[in-house]
Amino acid sequence: DAGVTQSPTHLIKTRGQQVTLRCSPISGHKSVSWYQQVLGQGPQFIFQYYEKEERGRGNFPDRFSARQFPNYSSELNVNALLLGDSALYLCASSWGADYGYTFGSGTRLTVV
Amino acid sequence: AQKVTQAQTEISVVEKEDVTLDCVYETRDTTYYLFWYKQPPSGELVFLIRRNSFDEQNEISGRYSWNFQKSTSSFNFTITASQVVDSAVYFCALSEDNNAGNMLTFGGGTRLMVKP
Numbered sequence: 001d002a003g004v005t006q007s008p009t010h011l012i013k014t015r016g017q018q019v020t021l022r023c024s025p026i027s028g029h030k031s032v033s034w035y036q037q038v039l040g041q042g043p044q045f046i047f048q049y050y051e052k053e054e055r056g057r058g059n060f061p062d063r064f065s066a067r068q069f070p071n072y073s074s075e076l077n078v079n080a081l082l083l084g085d086s087a088l089y090l091c092a093s094s095w096g097a098d099y100g101y102t103f104g105s106g107t108r109l110t111v112v
Numbered sequence: 113a114q115k116v117t118q119a120q121t122e123i124s125v126v127e128k129e130d131v132t133l134d135c136v137y138e139t140r141d142t143t144y145y146l147f148w149y150k151q152p153p154s155g156e157l158v159f160l161i162r163r164n165s166f167d168e169q170n171e172i173s174g175r176y177s178w179n180f181q182k183s184t185s186s187f188n189f190t191i192t193a194s195q196v197v198d199s200a201v202y203f204c205a206l207s208e209d210n211n212a213g214n215m216l217t218f219g220g221g222t223r224l225m226v227k228p
Contacts, residue, residue, distance in 0.1 A: 043157070092216075101147075101159070102159065104156070105156040
């Protein structure tokens, strides 16, 4: 079975631009979460979606938004990019909290 | 609010040494889950273990073992006879009970370097 897949793997954007990151969960997983990992730090929670509804949101500005589609895949959008948005963006999928979380390899975003 | 602290930012050992990575957590919930993940240079977070708050039994998996102590809010990870391939950043994480899945709160990570 395929694991969590994220695209693209690497991305370079200019300040002020907008970016969309994509995530396909493991087949059957209905929960998708997004995390931002700045170099040298632990991942920080951005969003969690379950059954296409937002279930949680971390301490991130409104420039960050996400959605989950009927097939449970998800997109993370970031508007008006700042240099500080440069990070590894990780997607995780799960059946639920009791089953653990499987992470994708991430999208490395560089804002110049 | 939940919090995870990994006080050791970096550990360096020589191959075949045993090494323990510390993790201390804070939560107000009585039901929660604790995790350890390994992050090699490739970046992907590799799941190692999940433990719920009602199961304090220690666990051993090959060279890996975990010591969960609710009394001290700690969930430490020991690698026995370390190998160069164990070199990575290790994260401890906490999740509170939520049937829909819930956010993970990660510690800052411990970078383990195993030298030949």
